[in-house]
Amino acid sequence: AKRITGGVDHDELMKHYTKEDCWVHLFGTVYDVTKYLDFHPGGIPELLRAGGRDATPLFNQYHAWVNYESFLKACVVGPFIGDLSKLP
Numbered sequence: 073a074k075r076i077t078g079g080v081d082h083d084e085l086m087k088h089y090t091k092e093d094c095w096v097h098l099f100g101t102v103y104d105v106t107k108y109l110d111f112h113p114g115g116i117p118e119l120l121r122a123g124g125r126d127a128t129p130l131f132n133q134y135h136a137w138v139n140y141e142s143f144l145k146a147c148v149v150g151p152f153i154g155d156l157s158k159l160p
């Protein structure tokens with residue numbers, strides 16, 4: 073993914089919620105999971121539910137043990153610098 077070193081804020085994250093352009097926030101980092109969608113064992117629609125949003129609660133609910141950092145190494149956009157409480 074194209075990195076944004078200055079970080080990603082709430083407004084920017086929210087713009088990316090489609091199958092063609094899907095970003096998620098997970099534990100302080102924003103990932104562009106567009107290319108990972110096809111590989112998600114839980115399916116595309118499930119992962120899309122977290123598109124443009126904070127994926128952390130759903131991630132923890134379904135599989136808190138999954139080594140996401142390893143899976144999503146190539147998907148890092150940058151740190152999340154917005155206000156988590158404002159995310160949908």
Ligand code: HEM
Pocket residue numbers: 096098105112113114115118119121122127130131134135138139140143144
């Ligand atoms: C399964 C990765 C987000 C729902 C899995 C598995 C992996 C994975 C590796 C297989 C786990 C196993 O077999 O033990 C990821 C990554 C995510 C992510 C890297 C990063 C954002 C989500 C989200 C949801 C979700 C946001 C729900 C909205 C599921 C479900 C399964 C699953 C329901 C179970 C599929 C099954 O066993 O039939 N995911 N996931 N995942 N994931 Fe995710």
